[in-house]
Amino acid sequence: MKKSLVVALIVAGLFAMAGSAFAVTFVTIGSGGVGGTYYPLGGAMAEVLSKADIGVKATSRSTSASRENCRLLAAGRxxxxxxxxxxxxxxxxxxxxxxxxxxxxxxxxxxxxxxxHHLVTTTKTGITSFEDIRGKKISLGAPGGGDQVLTQMILAAAGIDPDKDINKQQLTQPEGVMALKDGNVDAVFWNFATPGSAVLEVSAVRDVVLVPLPQDLVDKVTAAHPFLFAYRIPKETYPGQTEDVLTVADGNFLAVNADMDEKLGYDLVKTLIEHREEFVKVTQQAAHFVPEEASVGIIPFTAGAAKYFKEQGFEVETK
Structure with missing residues (x-):
């Protein structure tokens, strides 16, 4: 073999090695609308991932959130x-x-x-248990809204007919706040991450009470709706709350396409969890970015995430 050919092959090999060493994976994060939590959190995630020396260049894309993001993932966009x-x-x-x-x-x-999910009342109503809502004026949430959808699931599991067993109201969150302050409703159902500003607003002028759901009711709801899970709102989340409050929760997830490379999935979740404190600066909800909570699942996990959580002592489903 001629010397010039050998040199050319060596040079070509070096270029190939250099190219693979500096290969970059481009990652688009589908977040949400400008006014919500998803949007700034997506931007912070993109910045952290891009600087993490894991071969990723990430950008965040504003979307209409959950439904659109699921479709974008499935389409590879x-x-x-x-x-x-x-x-x-x-x-x-x-x-x-x-x-x-x-x-x-x-x-x-x-x-x-x-x-x-929050069931909120005040000390003036005398409501202390879930069964106490029977016959009372209760807001289920706004018509067609997520609050009301989840409330209807809970009432159905409890055998409570909202048209017969309670005085049903259908108030938006701002309307519910005013009604609870003024005593025009006895209790309201709300769904949001803690601490919810609506509860805090009421607590500024009234002594609020968070009503727990019975364990058997939680079991029925989560069995009927596998995307929900049991959750305890920690004590002292709200003024005057001296005990944890049992309820059910919907979750907020980072989802990916099923064909994501294992190493990429591992690097992504490891980086996001280990940089939790940077995300707390954007939203206090990032305090939940710990393996124990991050490994809560409702559908299978991607293989790389499963590998990371196993290392942290948490087994998750992958199939």
Whole structure:
């Protein structure tokens, strides 16, 4: 073999090695609208991932959130998508809004933070247990809104007919705040991450009470709706709350396409969890970015995430 040819082959090999060493994986994060938590969190995640020396160049894309993100992931137009658990479960199973899509090839990268359901009253109403709502004026949440959908699931599991067993109200969150302050309703159902500003606003002028759900009711609701899970709102989350409050929660997840490379999935979830403190500067919900909570699942996890969580002592489903 001629010397010049040998040199050319060596040079070509060096270029190939250099190219592989500096290969970059481009990652688009589907976040949400400008006014919500997803949008700034997506931007912070993109910045952290891009600087993490894991061969990733990430950008965040503003979307209409959960449903759009699930479809973007399935189409390969986003690599990470933020989504509510209820929507993710429907997309994975091809249910409800995703019936025409069919089952989408999605997996969980990590659970970000819970959105527990709140049953809120004041000390003036005398309501201290879930059964006490019978015959009372209760707001289920706004018509068609997520609050009311989840409330209806809970009432159905409890055998409570909202049209017969309670004086049903259908108030938006701001309306519910005013009604509870003024004593025009006895209790309200709300769904949001803690601490919820609506509860804090009421607590500024009234002594609020968070009513727990009975354990058997929680078991029934989560069995009937697998995208929900049992959750305890920690004591002292709200003024005057001296004990943990049992309820059910929807979750907020980072989802990915089912074919995500194992190493990429591992690097992504490891980086996001280990940089938790940087995300807390954007939203206090990032305090939940710990393996114990991040490994909560409602559909299977991607293989790389499963590997990371196993190293942290948590087994998760992958199939």
């Amino acid at each position: 986003a690599q990470i998508g933020m989504t509510m658990g209820s929507t993710l479960y429907q997309a994975y199973k091809g249910l409800d809004a995703f019936e025409q899509d069919g089952e989408l090839p999605l997996r969980i990268l990590m659970h970000m933070y819970p959105a527990p």
